[in-house]
Structures are given as C-alpha cells and as structure tokens.
Amino acid sequence: MSSKKAVLRANGFTFKQFFVAHDRCAMKVGTDGVLLGAWAPVAGVTRVLDIGTGSGLIALMLAQRTGQTVSVDAVELDEQAAAQARENVQASPWRERIHIHQDDIRQWAKQCENRYNLIVSNPPYFTPGVECASPARAAARYTADLTHEILLQCAEELIAEDGFFCVILPATAGNALVEHALPRGWHLRSRTDISDNEMRxxxxxxxxxxPQPGELLLDRMTIRGPDQRYSEAHCSLTRDFYLFR
Structure with a gap:
C-alpha cells in the first residue's frame, strides 16, 4: 500500500502526530501546505501567526515543530473552515497553544496587539476567472478578496522586527510578490524553488x-527523483509528518 493511500481517510488526512479533518473546508490538505509547514524557520520564535489557516494544517505542523512556550494564532475567514480547524486543534496534542480566530485578517490585524516572529500563509493566487462551486472555494483560490498587496500590508502590521513572513506560491506569483515586497521595505532572506522532478x-x-536585511539563502528541491519515488530532500523535509517516511 502506498503512503498516500495509507494516510488518507474519507474526511481527512492522518499525520504522524495528528489528524486533519477537511471535509468542511474549501481547500483540502495538500502538498503546498505541508511543504510550507515543514519549511518555515522556527528557531527562536515565541509567537506564530497562520493567515488563512483553513483546516488548521500549518498551525498544527508549526505547533509540533516548536516548544511548549510558543503560542500559535490562526486566522480564518470562512466560518465552516474555522469551526473544523478548532475541532482539529482540540483533538491534537497542542490544544492549549493554538488559538483559532474566525475573522477577516484585515480587521483582525488592526485590533491585534501582538507582534509575531513568524507569519505564514498559503494564500490564494488565482486571479478571478472560472466560477467556483462555492463562494468559500472562490475565496480560498482567488485573490479578489485577499490580494497579495493586502497580505503584505497585514504582515507589515503584525511582524516583529526580527520576524519572518513565509509563503508558498506558484513561481510566477512568487516573483510578483517579491517585486511588490522589496519597495515596501521587505528583504528576501530565503527562497526554495520546487519542481515536480528534475526534468521540469x-x-x-x-x-x-x-523587515531586517541579512544573508539570502537560495535552494532548489525536486519532489520526485528519476524513479518517481519521493526525493531524499522531500523525504527529509517532511519525515516528521508523513506516515511511512
């Protein structure tokens, strides 16, 4: 049995230390979220913020990767997704450290008094086009309600001086985000380009x-090797989460 089949259930996804139900979420557990949750730098963080948490996947991953004194806030606009994220958190070992907030991040950011060492987001990236099956899925996929400019503005309001703001995006959208961010005072500190295999x-x-300048770390990772097995780099990054790795 493949690892994918072994961890999938009808309504969610089983990881080594937690289960994520996602049947009431517009966007399901996927590779992008897992990569971001495993990759984002956590050394020395005390407060973490997940913008657009959906099922709570990345918030749960970051709680697993950090110590008991680290608090994780997760903001989600959709009511059903936020409710399911709360249920996932309550069923996890980190229920005391993760706090789900059902709100518009633009309004929430204005009221929040905390500053975060790490802010993460697996944001919408499609420009509005083909109609989606539901408004919730449209909000999760398209940038009409949460443009990257708005996302950067919210991160600016909430980031600590020594903090990191981390995202995963299609390559073209990621390049555009960097072009928007640099004139606003952001500094690119780490970039990992991801391809499906070595031929692509x-x-x-x-x-x-x-917000702080510093060394820029550049890297590239392939998901699968020539034999179509998951690459060693991918396995090493996600080993603490996926079953049978």
Missing part, C-alpha cells in the same frame, strides 16, 4: 521575507 522547471516557490 520549478513551478512552486517557498519564500521567507523579513
């Missing part, structure tokens, strides 16, 4: 931006 160009990019 990168189609996803992991980005870490910070």
């Amino acid at each position: 160009p990168p189609n996803r990019v992991l980005l870490a931006l910070s």
